[in-house]
Amino acid sequence: MASAGRRQRRKEERPGEIVEAAFEEFARSGFAATKLDDVAARAGITKGTIYLYFPSKEDLFLATVREMNRPSQENLAALTAAPQGPAMAILRSHFAFVYEQMVEDRRAREILRMLMAEVSRFPDLAERWRVEVIGPAVEALRRVVRYGIERGEFRPSAAEEFPHLLFAPVMMACTWRMMFGDDHALDRAAYLAGHLDLMERGLVRGPGEGE
Amino acid sequence: MASAGRRQRRKEERPGEIVEAAFEEFARSGFAATKLDDVAARAGITKGTIYLYFPSKEDLFLATVREMNRPSQENLAALTAAPQGPAMAILRSHFAFVYEQMVEDRRAREILRMLMAEVSRFPDLAERWRVEVIGPAVEALRRVVRYGIERGEFRPSAAEEFPHLLFAPVMMACTWRMMFGDDHALDRAAYLAGHLDLMERGLVRGPGEGE
DNA sequence: TACTAATAACTGACCAGGCAGTCAATAAGG
DNA sequence: CCTTATTGACTGCCTGGTCAGTTATTAGTA
Numbered sequence: 001m002a003s004a005g006r007r008q009r010r011k012e013e014r015p016g017e018i019v020e021a022a023f024e025e026f027a028r029s030g031f032a033a034t035k036l037d038d039v040a041a042r043a044g045i046t047k048g049t050i051y052l053y054f055p056s057k058e059d060l061f062l063a064t065v066r067e068m069n070r071p072s073q074e075n076l077a078a079l080t081a082a083p084q085g086p087a088m089a090i091l092r093s094h095f096a097f098v099y100e101q102m103v104e105d106r107r108a109r110e111i112l113r114m115l116m117a118e119v120s121r122f123p124d125l126a127e128r129w130r131v132e133v134i135g136p137a138v139e140a141l142r143r144v145v146r147y148g149i150e151r152g153e154f155r156p157s158a159a160e161e162f163p164h165l166l167f168a169p170v171m172m173a174c175t176w177r178m179m180f181g182d183d184h185a186l187d188r189a190a191y192l193a194g195h196l197d198l199m200e201r202g203l204v205r206g207p208g209e210g211e
Numbered sequence: 212m213a214s215a216g217r218r219q220r221r222k223e224e225r226p227g228e229i230v231e232a233a234f235e236e237f238a239r240s241g242f243a244a245t246k247l248d249d250v251a252a253r254a255g256i257t258k259g260t261i262y263l264y265f266p267s268k269e270d271l272f273l274a275t276v277r278e279m280n281r282p283s284q285e286n287l288a289a290l291t292a293a294p295q296g297p298a299m300a301i302l303r304s305h306f307a308f309v310y311e312q313m314v315e316d317r318r319a320r321e322i323l324r325m326l327m328a329e330v331s332r333f334p335d336l337a338e339r340w341r342v343e344v345i346g347p348a349v350e351a352l353r354r355v356v357r358y359g360i361e362r363g364e365f366r367p368s369a370a371e372e373f374p375h376l377l378f379a380p381v382m383m384a385c386t387w388r389m390m391f392g393d394d395h396a397l398d399r400a401a402y403l404a405g406h407l408d409l410m411e412r413g414l415v416r417g418p419g420e421g422e
Numbered sequence: 423t424a425c426t427a428a429t430a431a432c433t434g435a436c437c438a439g440g441c442a443g444t445c446a447a448t449a450a451g452g
Numbered sequence: 453c454c455t456t457a458t459t460g461a462c463t464g465c466c467t468g469g470t471c472a473g474t475t476a477t478t479a480g481t482a
Contacts, residue, residue, distance in 0.1 A: 005429090007433075007475070008431090008432090008472090008476075009430080009431045009475090009476055009477065010430070010431085011430090011431065012234065014431085014432095028331055029243075029331065029332070030241060030242075030243060030328060030329075031244075031442065032240075032241060032243035032244035032370075033242075033243035033332070035467065035468090036467075036468065037467075045432075045433085046434065047434085047467095047469085048432070048470080048471085049431075049432055049433075049470090050431055051468095051470080052431070052432075052471070055470065056468085056469080057348065057469090058337050075439055085462095086451090097419050100370055111329065113327055114476070115328065115330030115390065116324055116327055116328065116386065116389065116390060116477090117241060117324065118241075119241065119389070119390060120239055121240070122246070126390050127391070127393060129390075130390070130391050130395070137474085157405070157408060157412075158401070158402075158404065158405020158406070158408055158409060158410060159405070159409065161405065162384050162397065162401070162402055162405050162441070163404055164380070164384070164387065164397065164402075165380050165383070165406055165409055167403075168379035168380040168382065168383035169375070169379040171379065171381035171382060171386060172375050172376075172378065172382050172383070173375070175327065175382060175386065177328060178327065178330075178377065179326065179330060179337050179340075179341070180337060180338075182265050184341070186373065186375065187429075190369070190372065190373070191369075191373055191375075191376075191457085192370020193369065194368070194370070194372065194373050194376055195369070196412075197228065197368060197369055197413075198368060198369060198376055198413035198414075199409075199413070200408075201368075201412050201413040202409035202410070202412040202413045203406075203409075206417070206418075207417075207418070218448090218449070218450070218457085218458060218459075219450075219457090219458090220449090220451070220454090220456080220457045220458075221457085222457065223458090234445090245443065246440085246441065246442090247441080247443085248441075255461065256458075257440085257458075257459055258441095258443085258457055258459095258460085259458065259460070260457080260458055260459075261444085262442095262443070262444080263457070267442085267443080268434065268443090310480075339454085356438055392438095411437080423482100424478105424481100424482090425481085426480085426481075427468105427478100427479085427480075427481095428477105428478085428479080428480090429476105429477085429479095430466100430474105430475100430476095430477090430479105431475090431476075432469105432474080432475080432476090432477090432478090433470100433472105433473085433474070433475090434471100434472105434473095434474100435470105435471095435472105435474105436469105436470105437470080437482105438465100438467105438468095438469090438470105439466105439467095439468090439469105440465105440466090440467090441464105441473080442454090442463105442464095442465090442472080442478085443462105443463090443464095443465105443467100444461105444462080444463080444464105445459105445460100445461095445462090445463105445482090446459105446461100446462105446477090447453105447458105447459085447460095447461100448456080448457105448458080448459070448460100448480080449456100449457090449458080449459095450455100450456090450458090451454105451456095451457100452453100452454090452455090452461100
């Protein structure tokens, strides 16, 4: 504390601190408008130091997006467990979790925004994200739907081919909040409940249906 | 044609041509990375001419977004007509139309991308878009749902409070295509059919339900 | 413990290139 | 030949990237 503001050598912590600061600036201004001097200032260092750890602005951006994506990738593992019990219960807890991750967590929203905004400059980034994050997530959802159909709980439906349809309201809430800000955010609990209600009606077998 | 490449005076057409070119460039690169020289080149003029019609780069951007939004606003009028017949039929034709507008039309997607990418730089733009375009659209959808409930076709559901839930799959398809490109686009007909199917199940009254 | 030397993390002043915005000169068109 | 839409060369600022120099830190020495 006494040395706050003084110059310090912190080889281990620097990269993380820089990425953290870079994330805030990139999220605020986008790739092109972000100034490395601002990133440095936010990290409490100078621009030169950034170049000790990252070869260029582009590399810093890539490192930032990848770093911020790590939690999502780690969370995916939990979804690959063998399903048990009612499929609808799985979906309920799954989506409660996903809302927490994507809609409530500002970082996840900003990452999405950055990816959308910079696809044309970094095409590989979007493709990588599709293959490593979104693809598996869609697949996991599809597995739950299949499981529900197999155990007779769900009727066959388009949700098997397009699990996107189930996930869509999450995306909607996410983009909504990211466009219009926290002030106009949709009421989380009511929205989630509504989402699950409509989903359930759409998926489950009717009384006299099938089998 | 004979004078192609020569300097020409075209006071009337210029603004439109410039906005058209600006749209392409802004869509490709975002606000900050777009060069006015490129916009001018695309419009077949020089940068100086742009400044005859628009006071600054920011103004050009604003004008571009507003101009590109005009069709959406005009289309809104059609949705305010008094509903007739089965509510589900209205929703079917409505969404078929919306898919055409938002998912198939590249321009609509790019506008959405631009708005999302540049909210922090142009906060007024998002707010205006919410009030003038999105708000009325949500309201129109809500009216149809209410109509369906009133005539006993639909059960009361969260779709009345959150028409967003119905619209979400459109948003999903839109962002999906804009992130991953036309190659990975979801099959339009099948996706739309699935969307409508799940929606119908979610909205309509069950056999022994209510009333 | 105190002093010195060696190491390398960090700085900040510095380019070089790029781009928004300007304006005197030019030429299209009536 | 007069008006004015258009040009294109110009300016000044900004910012990514560099690098010689500075200083925190550690290892070695007495």
